[in-house]
Structure formats: structure tokens, C-alpha cells
Amino acid sequence: PHYREPTIILFDGSQLPQIGAGTWKHSDEIAPKAIYTSLQLGYRLLDGACDYGNEKVCGEGLRRAIADGVVKREDVWVASKLWQTFHAMEHVRAAVQKSLEDWGVEYFDLYYIHFPISLAYVPFETRYPPGWYYDGESEVRHSRVPIRETWEALEELVDEGLIRHLGVSNFNSALLMDLLKYARVKPAILQIEIHPYNAQLRAVDYAQSQGLAVTAYSSFGPQSFLELKMSKALHAPSLFMQPVVTQIADAHNKTQAEVLLKWAVQRGLAVVPKADDVRLQELNLRVGETSWMLSEEEMERISGLDMHLRFNDPADEFEGCHIF
Numbered sequence: 128p129h130y131r132e133p134t135i136i137l138f139d140g141s142q143l144p145q146i147g148a149g150t151w152k153h154s155d156e157i158a159p160k161a162i163y164t165s166l167q168l169g170y171r172l173l174d175g176a177c178d179y180g181n182e183k184v185c186g187e188g189l190r191r192a193i194a195d196g197v198v199k200r201e202d203v204w205v206a207s208k209l210w211q212t213f214h215a216m217e218h219v220r221a222a223v224q225k226s227l228e229d230w231g232v233e234y235f236d237l238y239y240i241h242f243p244i245s246l247a248y249v250p251f252e253t254r255y256p257p258g259w260y261y262d263g264e265s266e267v268r269h270s271r272v273p274i275r276e277t278w279e280a281l282e283e284l285v286d287e288g289l290i291r292h293l294g295v296s297n298f299n300s301a302l303l304m305d306l307l308k309y310a311r312v313k314p315a316i317l318q319i320e321i322h323p324y325n326a327q328l329r330a331v332d333y334a335q336s337q338g339l340a341v342t343a344y345s346s347f348g349p350q351s352f353l354e355l356k357m358s359k360a361l362h363a364p365s366l367f368m369q370p371v372v373t374q375i376a377d378a379h380n381k382t383q384a385e386v387l388l389k390w391a392v393q394r395g396l397a398v399v400p401k402a403d404d405v406r407l408q409e410l411n412l413r414v415g416e417t418s419w420m421l422s423e424e425e426m427e428r429i430s431g432l433d434m435h436l437r438f439n440d441p442a443d444e445f446e447g448c449h450i451f
């Protein structure tokens with residue numbers, strides 16, 4: 128590729144690509160091509176998950192790119208996430224192996240616990256990916272597996288070389304603090320929802336102070352959730368029309384999307400924007416260029432939009448649900 132993106136140095140010295148390609152909601156038709164073009168453009172991190180239901184088709188794009196000599200396996204960070212129905216010691220390995228097979232790779236560079244909530248086991252044959260609901264419709268059924276059990280199972284897979292780095296997603300600072308008390312393999316990355324409406328200033332500070340890198344997901348705020356017709360998102364003002372963001376975008380002759388990513392990247396966060404369109408993919412990747420930067424005052428004005436508004440909040444799924 129003609130452009131090398133910036134990286135974030137992890138605690139073990141390895142370099143995490145700062146701008147990765149998100150894969151949530153990539154359709155079967157689009158995924159192989161979207162992955163292929165992103166690798167051609169120079170993306171070197173693919174952010175997948177069992178839950179996205181598209182690891183096989185994303186893997187198809189990766190395999191094709193490797194076969195065509197676009198990238199070498201070792202130059203790409205392939206990331207996946209453990210779904211909560213597989214948190215029990217006896218299910219972790221099979222879940223990781225299934226995702227590895229779907230991607231067509233021998234190891235994951237990065238593997239996250241997707242949410243810190245364990246749910247009742249659903250066999251692959253019943254439904255894959257299992258989603259939130261035990262019956263596939265509305266019943267949220269918990270399991271009694273604590274995070275520590277899941278973490279220890281994942282540590283074994285690190286020992287065996289199936290996983291290079293562990294990460295946690297959707298963990299708050301208290302959960303992370305607890306994990307750090309027993310983790311033999313330290314978490315390298317925290318991935319959480321971060322955009323100007325949910326700036327997460329303290330959670331980022333805490334994770335970074337403990338040596339973790341932080342990845343921001345859903346950088347465009349409500350945008351991603353409009354596709355799901357989520358009422359919270361439909362009622363939130365679009366960040367693409369937000370006056371502060373628009374004013375700053377105009378001042379730099381950039382789009383609002385680029386400003387939103389730049390705000391995250393300048394905070395030292397990794398981002399994983401998802402785009403089908405090769406033109407948007409390229410625009411997003413090039414946010415890593417240092418030819419333009421936001422001033423401190425602009426950064427603060429954007430952070431000032433924070434209203435602790437989280438779109439991807441599991442508590443919404445659990446309304447009226449008693450654990451046991």
C-alpha cells in the first residue's frame with residue numbers, strides 16, 4: 128500500500144494498527160469484497176466477532192487477499208470475540224476454534240471477551256451465532272460462570288498459541304480492576320463504545336494508566352444503530368449534523384466523519400470504523416495522516432458534547448429480567 132498507518136505500542140512491545148476495519152453488519156454479499164478492498168487500501172486490522180455472523184465470509188475476503196499476494200497473514204491483525212453463551216471453561220475452546228476455522232486462520236492476533244455477562248449455553252447446532260436470547264426471541268437466560276473462569280480458559284489458549292493477545296470489551300473500570308488482580312496474561316486492549324456523546328474520559332484514562340490500549344467502537348455514535356432502527360438512535364441528533372462537529376469539519380475542509388475519527392485518534396485511541404464503500408474506507412484510513420490535526424481547543428469542544436449516551440447497552444436487553 129501507498130500509505131502506512133500509525134500504530135499503538137502495546138505493553139509487550141507489539142504494534143497495534145491504530146485504524147482497523149470494523150465488520151459488524153457486513154452482509155454475506157458485501158463482506159468478502161469489503162475485506163479485500165480494505166486490505167488493498169492498507170488496513171492491517173480486521174475486527175470480527177462470532178456474534179456478527181459473518182466470520183466465514185469475512186475470512187473469504189482475507190483468504191483471497193492472501194492468495195493474491197495483497198497481504199501476508201503475519202502482517203494482518205485478525206481479531207474476534209467470544210460470545211457470552213460460550214463463557215464456561217468447557218465451551219471456550221470450541222468457540223475459539225469455530226471462529227478460527229471460519230476465518231481460515233491458525234491463530235488470532237487478538238481475542239476479546241465480547242461482554243462481561245455470561246449467558247446459558249446454546250449449542251452450535253441449535254443456532255449460530257446464538258445472539259442474546261436463549262429461545263432466539265426474547266428470553267435472556269444467564270449462566271453462573273464468573274469472568275475469572277472464562278479468562279483462565281482463554282489464558283490456556285494463549286499458552287497454546289491459538290491467541291496472541293487477549294482483550295476485553297464492554298468492561299467498565301471496576302470490572303477491569305478486578306480482572307487485573309488475577310490475570311496471569313494481562314489484557315492488552317479494552318474495546319468500548321466511544322464517540323463525542325459518550326466520550327468515556329475516565330474509563331480511557333484508567334485503562335491507559337494500567338498499560339492497556341483502548342479501541343473506540345461506533346465512532347460515529349448513533350449512525351450505526353439507525354440501521355437497527357433503535358429508538359435511542361433515532362431520537363439522538365446525528366453527529367454528522369452536529370453544529371460543533373460540522374463547524375470544525377468546515378474549518379479543516381474535511382467531513383464530519385473524518386473529524387470524529389480524528390478526535391479519537393488524537394486521544395491515542397484505536398478505531399475500527401466500518402464501511403462497505405471503498406471511498407469511505409479510504410477516507411477513514413487516511414485519518415491517520417498527520418497533515419492535519421485538531422487543535423486542543425477543538426478537541427475540548429468535541430469532548431464537551433459528552434452526555435454519557437451509550438447506544439450499545441446490554442442493560443436495555445435486560446429490562447425486567449431477573450438473574451436467578
Ligand code: NAD
Pocket residue numbers: 148149150151152174175241296297318319343344345346347348350351382384385399400401402403407408410411439
Ligand atoms: P461505525 O461508527 O463505524 O459506523 C458505521 C456506519 O457509518 C455505517 O453506516 C457506515 O456506512 C457509515 N460510515 C462509515 N464511514 C463513513 C464515512 N467516512 N462517512 C459517512 N459515513 C460513514 O459503527 P459500528 O459498525 O457500530 O462500529 C465499528 C466497529 O466496531 C464494528 O463494525 C465492530 O467491528 C466494532 N463494534 C464492536 C462492538 C463491541 O461490543 N465490542 C460493538 C459495536 C461495534
